[in-house]
Amino acid sequence: MGRLEGKVAAITGAGSGIGRATAIVLAREGAKLVLCDTRHDYLEQLQPWLSGAEHQFVLGDIALEETSAGIARTAQEKFGTLDILVGNVGLMFFKDITEVRVEEFDQLMAVNVRGMFLACKHAIPAMLRQQSGAIVIVSSGSAFRGQEFDGVSTFAYNLTKAAVRQLAISLATRYAKDGIRVNAIAPGVTRTRQLRHFVPDLPDEQEEALFRGAAASTPLGRYGDPEEIAKAILFLASSDASFVTGTTLAVDGGLLAR
16 A cells, blocks of 8 residues: 555646656555646646546646635545645746836735645645644745845745745644644755746756756755655655654755755
C-alpha cells in the first residue's frame, strides 16, 4: 500500500511545475485526486501520468470563490471526503515598487494570496467534520529574503509568499485541536515553466543563463527538480509528519542557510 492509500487530495495549480509533479507523486502513493488548473490542456497532458489513480479535474481560476468551492464540493461528491489540500498556485512577478500599477498588484494578490485563502476556506469544513486533515501551502524561499531579478525587485512576489506562509502558521495553531495539520513549504530555485509563463518572449539563452546563475548561488550547486519539491509535500501530507504542524520546510539546496 502507498502512504496515501484511501486518502483524497486536492491540488491547485496541478497542471504544471510543482503542482503537476505533486499530482504524479501523490497518485503513485495511492491518493484519489481532485486537480484544479486554469488550463484544460495541461490537465489532459497530466492524465497519462496518474498511475491509474481515481481523479477528477476542476477547471477554473482559484482566485474565484466558486472555483475553490467547486474543488471541495467535487471531492466530497465524488470521493466522500477531503483529507489533503495542496495549495500551489503562484504567479511570478518582478517590478520595482515605483513602477507597479495598482491593478497589477491587486491581480498578484488575488492569485497568490486570495486563491490560497479561498482554497483553505472551503477545504477546512470537510476536515472539521472528520476531525483530521493535512494542508500544505507552497510558499517560497523568497518569503525570507530581499531579492532582485536581473536588477529588478521581486518585492511583490516575495510579499505574497510571506503572506501565505503566515496563513499556514495561523491556521496551524487555530485548528490543531481539530486534528488538522497545516504546514508551508519553501522551495528554492526550481526548474518549472513559471518564469516562461511570466516572460513568454524571454530568449532561451537568457533563461538558461538565469537558471545557471541561480544554481551557482545555491550551496548544492544546482537548481531543484519539481519532483524533489513534490516528495517533500508528500512527507508533510502523510502520516509520516503526524507531529509536524505550523512549520515551513525549506527545500532549497541550502540557499536559506547561506
